[in-house]
Amino acid sequence: xxxxxxxxxxxxxxxxxxxxxxxxxxxxxxxxxxxxxxxxxxxxxxxxxxxxxxxxxxxxxxxxxxxxxxxxxxxxxxxxxxxxxxxxxxxxxxxxxxxxxxxxxxxxxxxxxxxxxxxxxxxxxxxxxxxxxxxxxxxx
Amino acid sequence: xxxxxxxxxxxxxxxxxxxxxxxxxxxxxxxxxxxxxxxxxxxxxxxxxxxxxxxxxxxxxxxxxxxxxxxxxxxxxxxxxxxxxxxxxxxxxxxxxxxxxx
Numbered sequence: 001x002x003x004x005x006x007x008x009x010x011x012x013x014x015x016x017x018x019x020x021x022x023x024x025x026x027x028x029x030x031x032x033x034x035x036x037x038x039x040x041x042x043x044x045x046x047x048x049x050x051x052x053x054x055x056x057x058x059x060x061x062x063x064x065x066x067x068x069x070x071x072x073x074x075x076x077x078x079x080x081x082x083x084x085x086x087x088x089x090x091x092x093x094x095x096x097x098x099x100x101x102x103x104x105x106x107x108x109x110x111x112x113x114x115x116x117x118x119x120x121x122x123x124x125x126x127x128x129x130x131x132x133x134x135x136x137x138x139x140x
Numbered sequence: 141x142x143x144x145x146x147x148x149x150x151x152x153x154x155x156x157x158x159x160x161x162x163x164x165x166x167x168x169x170x171x172x173x174x175x176x177x178x179x180x181x182x183x184x185x186x187x188x189x190x191x192x193x194x195x196x197x198x199x200x201x202x203x204x205x206x207x208x209x210x211x212x213x214x215x216x217x218x219x220x221x222x223x224x225x226x227x228x229x230x231x232x233x234x235x236x237x238x239x240x241x242x
Binding site: 008014015050054057060 | 161
């Protein structure tokens with residue numbers, strides 16, 4: 001039977017036991033919009049570092065545990081990190097260094113800890129007005 | 141490139157189990173279906189997934205399966221329910237045991 005295929009990857013779940021599907025509309029959060037924007041910037045010209053099929057292949061290669069425990073956009077983040085290294089855009093060491101830098105900036109000591117308070121506007125996914133965050137020289 | 145199948149053709153999904161990125165779900169492999177629609181040739185996503193150009197192009201089809209064929213009576217579905225999936229031509233074989241339903 002299909003379910004016992006030894007090489008079936010975590011995304012290939014058709015026919016598995018499952019609860020009811022939540023079909024409610026979901027308003028993207030600010031973080032999700034940022035991840036989406038980052039993905040578009042990396043995939044569109046002039047960068048065009050990878051195509052959607054490479055993104056899928058990378059997400060399908062996550063461990064079953066990571067696949068199960070990660071949200072849709074968390075999977076995108078993991079795929080972006082993996083593909084940026086695979087394509088030679090960044091090294092893993094460069095990403096690690098940046099993580100440490102950002103954590104230090106926000107006073108975060110434990111990996112994954114959330115110390116930063118989110119303002120109500122950001123929490124509700126409101127996009128800042130254009131020009132409100134015009135910083136220069138922050139692109140990688 | 142001329143399409144390998146036409147609407148109404150009876151097909152069987154290949155039972156291959158290759159490593160890497162594939163677009164054919166396991167639960168449909170080995171199942172018998174009918175070509176519902178021809179979407180024309182597209183770069184092969186199983187090659188695009190590895191940074192290749194995806195040639196030769198492969199025709200993508202909507203293939204319709206009876207729920208009984210897919211699940212064999214297990215699960216909850218109504219009589220006459222079907223599953224429609226996008227499947228590329230290289231995953232399909234002609235179902236010579238059945239006549240075309242066109």
